[in-house]
Amino acid sequence: MISERLKKTILAVLNLEDYNITRDTKATEVPGWDSLNHINVILAVEKEYQVRFKNIEILKLKNIGDLQNLVDSKVS
Amino acid sequence: MFSNIDLEKLLSLFKYIPDDPLLFSTAEFLFFFFAFLVFYAAFSKSRNFRVYLIIVFSLFFYYKAAGLYFLLLVFSSVFNFYAGKSIQSSGESYLKKKMLLIASVAVNIGVLFYFKYTNFFIDIVNHIKSSAITPLDIFLPVGISFFTFKALSYVIDVYLEKMEAEKSFRDFLLYVSFFPNILAGPIDRAPEFLPQVKQDLQIPEIYIGRGIFLIISGLFKKVVIADYIGVNFVDRIFEMPTRYTGVENLLAVYGYALKVYCDFSGYSDIAIGIALLMGFKLMENFNSPYQASSIAEFWRRWHISLSSWFLDYLFRPLQMKFRSLRTLGNASALIVTFLICGLWHGASYTFVLWGAVHGLMMAIALFTKKPRQKFYEKLGISNSKVLHAFQVFITFHLIAVTWVLFGAANFSAAMDMFSQIFSYFKGGVFPQFVQAYPVVLALIITGYILHFVPKSVELKVSELITRTPLPAKAFILAVAIWVVAQAKSADLQPFIYFQF
Secondary structure (H helix, E strand, C coil): CCCHHHHHHHHHHCCCCCCCCCCCCCHHHCCCCCCCCHHHHHHHHHHHHCCCCCHHHHHHCCCHHHHHHHHHHHHC | CCCHHHHHHHHHHHCCCCCCCCCCCCHHHHHHHHHHHHHHHHCCCCHHHHHHHHHHHHHHHHHHHHHHHHHHHHHHHHHHHHHHHHHHHCCCCHHHHHHHHHHHHHHHHHHHHHHHHHHHHHHHHHHHHCCCCCCCCCCCCCCHHHHHHHHHHHHHHHHCCCCCCCCCHHHHHHHHHCHHHHCCCCCCCHHHHHHHHHCCCCCCHHHHHHHHHHHHHHHHHHHHHHHHHHHHHHHHHHHCHHHCCHHHHHHHHHHHHHHHHHHHHHHHHHHHHHHHHCCCCCCCCCCCHHHCCCHHHHHHHCCHHHHHHHHHHHHHHHHHHCHHHCHHHHHHHHHHHHHHHHHHHCCCHHHHHHHHHHHHHHHHHHHCHHHHHHHHHHHCCCCCHHHHHHHHHHHHHHHHHHHHHHHCCCHHHHHHHHHHHHHCCCHHHHHHHHHHCHHHHHHHHHHHHHHCCCHHHHHHHHHHHHHCCHHHHHHHHHHHHHHHHHHCCCCCCCCHHHHC
16 A cells, blocks of 8 residues: 555645555656656655655665655654 | 589678678578578477577677677676676675676676777877877777667666576577667667567567568668668768758758668667567667657657666666756756767767757756746647647757757768858759759658658558468568669668667
8 A cells, every 4th residue: 555645745746636556556657757757756755754765775666666665664 | 513603602691791791671681581580480389499599690690790799799698697696696785786786887888988989088088188199990899889788787677676687698698699689779678578588489460560560661761761862862961061052951951860760760670570570579769759849758759778778777876866956956967868878879079969969958948847838828828739839840950950960970060061051041952952852852751751640550550461461461571672672772871870
């Protein structure tokens, strides 16, 4: 499951009302989440959770489920 | 009885002859490929035989293009195979893993650098220090930029845990040396390619139909359009722009944009088509790039296997490094990426400048995105067809102008073309041009019209070929090859991208 908090953060950056985000969703599938906007999504997530990811951790992400796991591992 | 001469001729077919690679558009390639297909079909049940057959044929194909330097291909395969293995087996030790990655990238880039850029840098040093170091006599193995990038993508994918390191050296050698994409791409990725090597051979009807369609359209683009307008018009103007009027220079700019597209995407189409006939699906490489409505979109449609390579392995890491700068971070990452992308295309200032201009244009687009959107909303034209058409028009012209840097012999020749266009236009020459070059003009117009045909039409045609029975397919291909052979210019034009 993707937490409401993460989902809300992502949707707010992309100016989306609602979008069905699951663990398997890939960034490129979400409207507006292109390679340039990626920077804004990552910064927003880092700000929301008050964490700082390592570059390699971000580069390894394959889908939003991976992002959720990364956030969880930093917060706990 | 064979006379000695015949035997020698036959043997020379198998020998390396400098500057005479087995281009896809030659009769020699057709001959070898047909023989290859006969064995391929006869032993289709045995995966082992099939894999070895492709490897042997691929190494022979590369030997024909680069002579003994085919050993470089073998070295690259051995090195990167073990690099991938050792990166994976370094397990949890992050530092060790990173050091191994850096070492592998350094060796790959070092080899590429030596063969391709040594003399360029000697030249730069000579300029700066006013020294006179003599350039080295270095042979440039064709396709080195392509197979180096292919092998590098594998090592980085293993590092980023996008895939497991390959266990079979034989299969990995096939990935690196696969003859359809060895000389000029597509730069296929290991996670999509390697599983296809391990499958049992199955060639769906649709692969054959699509393959034949791509080979025919590729030959048409390369031999009929690119070669013809190149030899008979565009190349002459690019060689000596000052000898021609502005109107001819302008038409050459339009001609070159079409030629560079048809030449390179034509080659890619044939490569993808040949692979499909063997049951391999390669990456899409071109998607009507001049239909793009922004420079960024152009790069999602042009040489996709290269642009996505730079996106994944250079732009993204840089972007994440600079991310606290936000838009400025994006812009910096873009400019660095495209400077290097320019250099990848060739060891000269004009290519670097060409890349820099593309990076700069995209950076400017980034910073002006919001005001532009507001402006369009004020005019009430955002998301309208008119705006889209206008953006396609502007994007195409920006690209056509930058192609001049790409195609001109040097910077001053490029500037000459622009100055001819702006200060010696002589529009009255146009009717004479139409009379002198009717075929060139007709081909340029046809080429552009075909470029803007919707993708659905193209898919319908290839579906139609898929549905025809096999003998009819063979007949269609034979007729197409015959037509292309008729149209073939007397001079054999090398593919532009070979020099990279």
